[in-house]
Every structure is written in C-alpha cells, then in structure tokens.
Amino acid sequence: MKFIPVKGTRDFYPEAMRMRNWIADAWRSASLRNGFEEYDSPIFEYLDLFTAKSGDEIASQLFNLTDRGGRNLAIRPEITPSLARMVNAKINALPRPIKWFSIPRLCRAERPQKGRLREFFQWNVDIIGPQDELADAECVLTAVDAMRELGLTSNDVQVCYSSRELLSEVLESLGVKGQSSADVMAVLDKRNKLPAEKFEAMLSDAVGDKTAMAGILKFLDTGAIDPDASPAEIAASAGIAPSENATAAIAKLQAFGGYLKAFGIADWCRYDTGIVRGLAYYTGIVYEVMDVGETLRAIAGGGRYDNLLEVLGGPAVAASGFGMGDVVLGILLEEKQLIGDLAQGVELFVIDGSADMFSDVINVVGRLRSVGAAAEFSYKRQNIGKQLKQADRRGACKAVILEPDGVVMIKDLASGEQTACKLAEILSDPTTIL
RNA sequence: GUGGCUGUAGCUCAGUUGGUUAGAGCACCUGGUUGUGGUCCAGGGGGUCAGGGGUUCGAAUCCCCCCAGCCACCCCA
Known part of the structure; x- marks a missing residue:
C-alpha cells in the first residue's frame, strides 16, 4: 500500500468507532450525572502555553509547527493548560466551583508502545475553586462512576492515592532535598514496577544517606490511614516527624478518605505510598487508577494542582482533576471482555x-x-x-x-x-x- | 533517542532439506435453491510472499540493507 496511517495513529473503522463512542458516551454521561459541564479548546495553541507549564524540554515531545506569520504553535499534548487559560480569562465571571469536563483528542510525539500512542483521546475532569479535599474526592467519584458504567468493578481496578505534600515533607525532614529529592521521587514512582531488591538499590543510590533511607522505607510501609487516629499518632506510627505541614497533610488524607467513604466508593480506593505522579505540578492529593493485576500502565491519573492557574498568569485559585485516556482503558475493557455487542441496527x-x-x-x-x-x-x-x-x-x-x-x-x-x-x-x- | 521480536490475501495462518502457475478457513462479491431471513450449494475477485539488493540454474525459503508493526527502556503532562 502506498498510503498508510502515521505511526502511532489509529483509523476508526465503524466497529472501532462504536467502541470509541461507547467509552466516550460513558465518560460524558458520568460527567453530566456528577454535575460537570463540557468545554473544548483549539487543537493547537501557542507553544509558550505548554513550555510555561512544563519547561522548554517539553517542546521535543510535542508536535509543533510554525505558521506563516512565524508564530510557534503546538498541537495540544494535554488540555489542562488550555483549561487554565480559558478559566483565567474569565475567572471573575465564572460561578464557583467551576466543574468542567472535556474529551479532547491529544497528540504527543512519542514512540508508540502498549497503551501509549501518538494520538489518543483523554477524558479530563476538573474542579476549580475549592481547596477542600471534597473536590478531589468528587473527581474520583466521577471516574469510578464512568468505570462502573462500563462494567468494571473494584475487583478490576483500584484508585491508588497518596499525598504529594506529605511525601515532600517526609523527604525534607530526612534531609533529602533539591535534586536528590527529585531523584528519590523518580525512583519511588517505579516502586510497583521493580523487584524489591532492585528498587532498594536504586533508592539507596538516590538517597545516599542510610538514616534517610531507613526513614523512607518505614514511611513507604505505612498501611491504610486510620480515620479515627490523630494526625500526630499516624505520623508517629509511620516514623514521620510530626511537623505542622506533615500533620496537616495527614489530616487532608483523612478528610479525603472520609469523603470517599461517604460517597460509597471506599472499596474502590486505597492509600498507596508508591504513587508519586512524575515530577509535575501536583501539590496535594495525587492518585492513579491501576488495574488490579498491575500489568498495564495507569488507566487514569490526577490530583490537586493549586499553583497552575497562577503559573499561567492568573490568580492563585485551587484546582483538582484527572485525565483518563482511551487507550489503556480500551485494552482493559477488552481483557475483561466487557465490550459486548455494540452493533447498532436500523429499526x-x-x-x-x-x-x-x-x-x-x-x-x-x-x-x-x-x-x-x-x-x-x-x-x-x-x-x-x-x-x-x-x-x-x-x-x-x-x-x-x-x-x-x-x-x-x-x-x-x-x-x-x-x-x-x-x-x-x-x-x-x-x-x-x- | 536505545534495544529485542515479527512481516505470506481484508483477518487467522499453512507452505517439506531452496524446485513448476504460492494455498486453506473466515470475510467479501456473483449466482442457485424461481417470491419470507440467521442455513445450504456452486462459482468468483483479491497476494510484485512489506520494499530493495545479493547468492544460486532456480528464492516466500539463505545473506545484507531499508521500511513498517509489536514489545521493553528513556520519558510520561
């Protein structure tokens, strides 16, 4: 054949299109049920918007182009910067909380592999305004609601959450700072993918100090967070120095856990210190939706990003949300044989x-x-x-x-x-x- | 960007130690069972064996290059 689709892209023949619509319909109806409004943004933006959020290095992972006026543009690799741009532009006119969702088509200049393509769809759900962990919990509920509609259960997937804030505090109290802290987080992110020995060796390299290493391992072993204990008691049992920041972060985890329980989705969720979420812009609770066998990459990921609007030139407004891609989700639904007969006939x-x-x-x-x-x-x-x-x-x-x-x-x-x-x-x- | 595996019909695959005109099932198309479907029967289209080069009397088969796909690493918003 002379003409073939570009690497990492997909043609949606009617059968594949039915599957894509089935997923998107579940996303959309769950969003609407949970009180979110749909928005969209242009498929390309000024390159600056993305480099402002993620640094200049990001440009190499984007499809970028120059228009005839010499403007540097890029096809959107995520929609959150556009969301922040749109919200910032009308921040004083929008009633809060701002609960918006979108199902954008995104492109990233990556080498394709299982669960990762160069063009895909990603459901984004965000709540802007509230600082309360209730917003984080409501986003999680919305994600669970959509997965439930698609036929998944808490035996298939788990929302694994942790606190980026608490992790930073723990590392700092152990004297792990700066580049070392970033290195350690990168290693922690691989915890669930590596054999224990290898993980500890890499962690040891990143930490350097033996006392700090022991402190980190003790922290990682923290089990479920007791909703009734005081933050100071929890800190003590996890070997965390009970600083003001640490106890505050623990209290937030407790509040978050309480909301998940009240929403009736506690069995879908669990505290997992291994969740780090790269080195991105997260500032508080972070989470990833994992398949229970953990053979696939994350189905969804998100958390609190209270600084982003300000970084992109707006006021300091709290925000929380997640993204769920169609690729890994599609693989999981297929593995679990949940796709069923999507053929739609005429009457x-x-x-x-x-x-x-x-x-x-x-x-x-x-x-x-x-x-x-x-x-x-x-x-x-x-x-x-x-x-x-x-x-x-x-x-x-x-x-x-x-x-x-x-x-x-x-x-x-x-x-x-x-x-x-x-x-x-x-x-x-x-x-x-x- | 680095590495590994795989390329025969739209799909799933046969194809002997290199040997005539490369096959099957499914799918597709046509026709029949002479006006009621999911069967059945018959026929048909479709392949430069991913592409290029080499070895050989002869290559889908052996060698080299390249392209594509898959998978892993890096990275992961």
Whole structure:
C-alpha cells in the first residue's frame, strides 16, 4: 500500500468507532450525572502555553509547527493548560466551583508502545475553586462512576492515592532535598514496577544517606490511614516527624478518605505510598487508577494542582482533576471482555415484493425517515429472501414488505411474526408501524 | 533517542532439506435453491510472499540493507 496511517495513529473503522463512542458516551454521561459541564479548546495553541507549564524540554515531545506569520504553535499534548487559560480569562465571571469536563483528542510525539500512542483521546475532569479535599474526592467519584458504567468493578481496578505534600515533607525532614529529592521521587514512582531488591538499590543510590533511607522505607510501609487516629499518632506510627505541614497533610488524607467513604466508593480506593505522579505540578492529593493485576500502565491519573492557574498568569485559585485516556482503558475493557455487542441496527428495513414496487419502497423510506425512524432498503432488486437476509445483516428490528394491491406485511425479525396493514395508511401516518 | 521480536490475501495462518502457475478457513462479491431471513450449494475477485539488493540454474525459503508493526527502556503532562 502506498498510503498508510502515521505511526502511532489509529483509523476508526465503524466497529472501532462504536467502541470509541461507547467509552466516550460513558465518560460524558458520568460527567453530566456528577454535575460537570463540557468545554473544548483549539487543537493547537501557542507553544509558550505548554513550555510555561512544563519547561522548554517539553517542546521535543510535542508536535509543533510554525505558521506563516512565524508564530510557534503546538498541537495540544494535554488540555489542562488550555483549561487554565480559558478559566483565567474569565475567572471573575465564572460561578464557583467551576466543574468542567472535556474529551479532547491529544497528540504527543512519542514512540508508540502498549497503551501509549501518538494520538489518543483523554477524558479530563476538573474542579476549580475549592481547596477542600471534597473536590478531589468528587473527581474520583466521577471516574469510578464512568468505570462502573462500563462494567468494571473494584475487583478490576483500584484508585491508588497518596499525598504529594506529605511525601515532600517526609523527604525534607530526612534531609533529602533539591535534586536528590527529585531523584528519590523518580525512583519511588517505579516502586510497583521493580523487584524489591532492585528498587532498594536504586533508592539507596538516590538517597545516599542510610538514616534517610531507613526513614523512607518505614514511611513507604505505612498501611491504610486510620480515620479515627490523630494526625500526630499516624505520623508517629509511620516514623514521620510530626511537623505542622506533615500533620496537616495527614489530616487532608483523612478528610479525603472520609469523603470517599461517604460517597460509597471506599472499596474502590486505597492509600498507596508508591504513587508519586512524575515530577509535575501536583501539590496535594495525587492518585492513579491501576488495574488490579498491575500489568498495564495507569488507566487514569490526577490530583490537586493549586499553583497552575497562577503559573499561567492568573490568580492563585485551587484546582483538582484527572485525565483518563482511551487507550489503556480500551485494552482493559477488552481483557475483561466487557465490550459486548455494540452493533447498532436500523429499526426498519423496507422490502419490495416485486421490482416494479421499488418506487413505493423509496417512498415509504422517505416517509419513515421524515418522522425520525431509522429506515433502510436494498440498492439491488432481488427476491424477498435475499432482501430479508440483508435486513437481518443490518440488524433491523422489523422488515416492511410491500406486496401487490397495497398490502404491507410487517415482519418482526426476532420472533418471525407478521402483521398486515395498508400501504395508504403507512404513507399517511408512518408512525403506526413504529 | 536505545534495544529485542515479527512481516505470506481484508483477518487467522499453512507452505517439506531452496524446485513448476504460492494455498486453506473466515470475510467479501456473483449466482442457485424461481417470491419470507440467521442455513445450504456452486462459482468468483483479491497476494510484485512489506520494499530493495545479493547468492544460486532456480528464492516466500539463505545473506545484507531499508521500511513498517509489536514489545521493553528513556520519558510520561
């Protein structure tokens, strides 16, 4: 073949398109149920918007271009900067909390691999305004709600959360700072992917100091957070110096856990100190949705990013949200055999009893479509058997067979039952056969 | 950017130690069973064996290059 799709992109033939729509419909309906409004932004932006958020190095991972006026542009690799830009522009006019969602098509100039393509769709759900962990919890609830709609259960996926704030505080109290802190976080992020020995060796290299190393390992072993204990007690049992920041971060984790429980999704969620979320802009609670076997990369990731609007030139306004891509989710749904039969048939298939009645067929089809019915017909004039076969293959519910002398047989294709009526009736009121 | 694996029909795959005109199933198209579907029967289209070069009397098969796909690393918003 001379022309092939670009590396890392997908063609959506009707079958794949049904799957994509099925997922997007679940995302959209869950969003609306949970009180979010849909927005969208341009598919390309000024390159600055992305480098301002993520640094100049990000440019090499973007598809960027220069327009004829010499402007540096980039295809959006994420929508959060655009969201921040849009919200900043109207921050004083928007009622809060701002609860918005989007399902953008995104592009990243990466080498494709399992669960990662160069073009994909990502559901984004954000709440801007509240500082309360209730917002973080409501985002998680929305994610769970969509996954539930798609047929997943808490036996399939878990929302693993931690506190970026607490982790920073722990590292700092152990004297791990600056580059070392960044290195340690990078290693922690791999914890669930590496064998224990290798992980500890890498961690040891990043930390350097033995006392600090022991402190980090003790912190990592923290189990579920007791909702009833005082933050100071929890800090003590996790070997964390009970600074003001540390106890505050622990209290936030407790509040977050309480909201998850109140929303009825506690069994979908668990505290996991191994969640770090890269070195991005997160400032508080962070989480990733993992498949229970942890064989796939994260299905979704998000958390609190209270500084982003300010970084992008706006006021200091708190924000929290997540992104869920269609690629890993699609793999998981397929593995769990949750996709089912997505074929969508027409309602009615209109058939001629003899070729000379074909003009009546297109007449009836036209009338049916004018009242909103999904009606189809065969382009070829052939016997009734072949036309019925075609009706069946199109997934039609009923066949409308036009016979001589104005007689019409309505055949239910599932039961095989037929009822008769008059062509004149159908033409005057097509809704009688719906 | 680095590394590993794999490329035969739209899909899943056969193809012997190199040997005539590269096959099957499914899918697709046509026709039949002479006016009621999910069957059945018959026929048909479709492949420069990813592409290029080499070895050989002869290459889908052996060697080299390249391209593409998959997978992992880096990175992961």
